Amino acid sequence: QVQLVESGGGLVQAGGSLRLSCAASGSISGIDAMGWARQAPGNQREWVGRITSGGATNYRDSVKDRFTISRDKNTVYLQMNSLKPEDTAVYYCFTVVRTNTYWGKGTLVTVSS
DSSP: OEEEEEEOOEEEETTOOEEEEEEEEESOTTEEEEEEEEEOTTSOOEEEEEEETTSOEEEOGGGTTTEEEEEETTEEEEEEOSOOGGGOEEEEEEEEETTEEEEOOOEEEEEEO
16 A cells, blocks of 8 residues: 655745645555646646656646656655646645556645735
């Protein structure tokens, strides 16, 4: 089993920054990728971005140049800059281990205008 615990969410004004963290534990040998998704109220969960085991990153277009994903061992980070009210959502981290995807419970980010 794999456990993921997110932290770092909160309330921030538009234009501000937040850094989310997600620590993975358990049977995590062979992580293929780690990343983030989000779900705004009334919307479906959407993919935000990921970092592969080789360090390559990919992002959805709406967060490119504002969000940065990094990884240190079994912890993945999401640095969010120039936040907008439309970034308000519950942010979930995920990890892919040998084709299985595991999810954290989420952390709420609220961006006020």
